[in-house]
Structure formats: C-alpha cells, structure tokens
Amino acid sequence: MTADQSTDQPDEQPISPDGDAEESDLFPGPTRHLYIVRHGQYTHGGPPDYDGPLTELGQRQASFIAARLAGLPISVIHCSTLQRARETATNIAERFPGVERRDSPLLCECVASVPPLVKDYLEERIPAHELVEGPIQARAAWETYFQPPDTVEDVSEIVVSSGNLIGYLVGQALGAPADAWIRCDIQHCGLTEITIKSTRGTLLLRHNDIGHLPPEMRTFV
Secondary structure, three states, X not given: OXXXXXXXXXXXXXXXXXXXXXXXXXXXXXXXXEEEEEOOOEOOOOOOOOOOOEOHHHHHHHHHHHHHHOOOOEEEEEEEOOHHXXXXXXXXXXXXXXXXXXXXXXXXXXXXXXXXXXXXXXXXXXXXXXXXXXXXXXHHHHHHHOOOOOOOOOEXXXXXXXXXXXXXXXXXXXXXXXXXXXXXXXXXXXXXXXXXXXXXXXXXXXXXXXXXXXHHHOOOO
C-alpha cells in the first residue's frame, strides 16, 4: 500500500475455494466449505444478552470481511439472531445478491461448557440456566452445521456468529475437549475456515485470519 492509499477501503483479494488436488484424490467426495466470521465491534447493551448495534468501526470491519469473501460460490449465509451478527451479515450479504440468509438462535453467543479454570467466575456472572443451556445449544450448532454435504457437488456457506461459540466449534473440529473454547479467541470480523467431507471429517484451514483488516482495525472488544 502506498502512502496515498487509504485503509478505509477494503482490498478486494478474495480467497479461493479450490482445494488441494492431492487431498481431493486421497479423500474423494463432496466438501462443505464453511467460512465462519465473528461479528464486528459493537456497542454493548444490557442484560440478558448484552447485545447492541455495530460501532462505526464494526461497520467498517464488516465491509472488509465482505470484500474478502466476495466472489466465493456461496449458497447460503447462516447468522445468529443477535443484532451485532445480523448487521455484520447484512453487510456481507450485499456482496451476494440473491443468496438466501438463514438466521438461527443456535448461532448466538453462549457458554459452551463450564471449564474448571473459570467456573467461579462464570457462576458469579452468568445465570445458572444459561450455564445449563449453553452446552446443549453449542452441541446442537455443531451437529446442525458441521455435517458433510448431502449433495454430489461441493457447497460453500458463510456462518456469522460470536467468539465463544466459534472457539467451541474450532475445538470440536480439532477433536479437542469441550472446555478448549476458553483457550481459543478470535478478533472482530476474523475469519475461520473449516471443511467437512464424509471421507475425511473436519479440517481446520485457518482461524482468526485478519489479513483483510489493517492493523488499526484489529480489535477483540
């Protein structure tokens, strides 16, 4: 980038959906490509879900990840029902006119397990019913979205969700214990890519990829 180029405009260099030819030979069959995006920075609201709209920076982050994904053969955009995720997905959807969007509470933020390391902290701050319901929701999200395609062709889908749940899903893709989510973080509009096929299972290709965001736009909170 030259000195007179502004980082306010996303650099449109979309990633390629093409898999490695050797891997395709080793593990034949259709592949589900999941491009998982954490929502942009947002204004924290009050209980019960502490949700809120994207900040100005969050809107810009969303436009940059949208440019990053543009050009992929996306068939559907899955999204949490939280406002911060819906606004992020709306920005992304502008790059995919005509592509169906499906909002689901399964993709909302949750506590996917109660790791001993933070048990006291969570029990002091999170309602008891959420600590019971969170693992059930997280498992349901995994079983719903992380299945091999039931088609003869590859499918590519976008999933817009929140940090804790994404951390859990990454851990499950790696075969890690449920509590591993506490050791996995992702920045606003960071990109995770996971593929699933019946002959290979899950494969983590990237996590918290923020190469599309200029350094001054990279945030966790």
